[in-house]
Amino acid sequence: MSEFNQLLVRRIRNGTVIDHIESPRALLVLNILNITGQEGNVITVALNVPSVKQKKKDIIKVENKFLEKKETDKLALIAPNATINIIKDYKLTEKRRIQLPDKIIGFFKCPNLRCITNTEEGLSSKIEIIDKKNILLKCQYCARSITTNELIK
Incomplete structure (x- = not known):
């Protein structure tokens, strides 16, 4: 297994994965979404992860939180290429591309x-x-x- 293909963060059972965030904007994404960690959910933030498409990207995983469309609209200006992956019982159940609203x-x-x-x-x-x-x-x-x-x- 090449170094690039190694799993950097563990899988989540239920929650949201925000992938393909332009590096280094993950902390800004957390701030915009008002995710502080005080909610008690496990939050994993990976900065400057190697990426084939972007060279580097950031990833956020938030367990037991499912982002709604109105929340992801906030991200359109700061992470326009990000994808929102909804995970339930370790399986991808929904994948959304962020789009700028009107x-x-x-x-x-x-x-x-x-x-x-x-x-x-x-x-x-x-x-x-x-x-x-x-x-x-x-x-x-x-x-x-x-x-x-x-x-x-």
């Missing part, structure tokens, strides 16, 4: 400090994806153009 509502704050979403209590941000290929974003309220890096700071 809008991202309430996950990120508009970086414009004067935007109404930052001053009005209870008003959720609405970030429109103007161009999915080049990832051009715009706040629906203040019409500010936004970069991915501004959103994830």
Whole structure:
């Protein structure tokens, strides 16, 4: 068995595997998903894993947590090539590719400090994806153009 083919982390019985995360963004993915470890679930994070397609990738395994589509929409901006694998009884039961939605509502704050979403209590941000290929974003309220890096700071 070659060194590349060795199993780096153990299999999980039930939960979610987030694979093909651009390296080194796994810790950012955990932060965006509000996964802290305080939930009591076993979390495995592998950074800079050798990959044929990407040279290096990150992998996250979260036992006993099944990510829903609205949660994975958050990842579209920071891990657009990631795949979500739902595991039940050690078997892959669902595989999802992350896709950018048309809008991202309430996950990120508009970086414009004067935007109404930052001053009005209870008003959720609405970030429109103007161009999915080049990832051009715009706040629906203040019409500010936004970069991915501004959103994830």
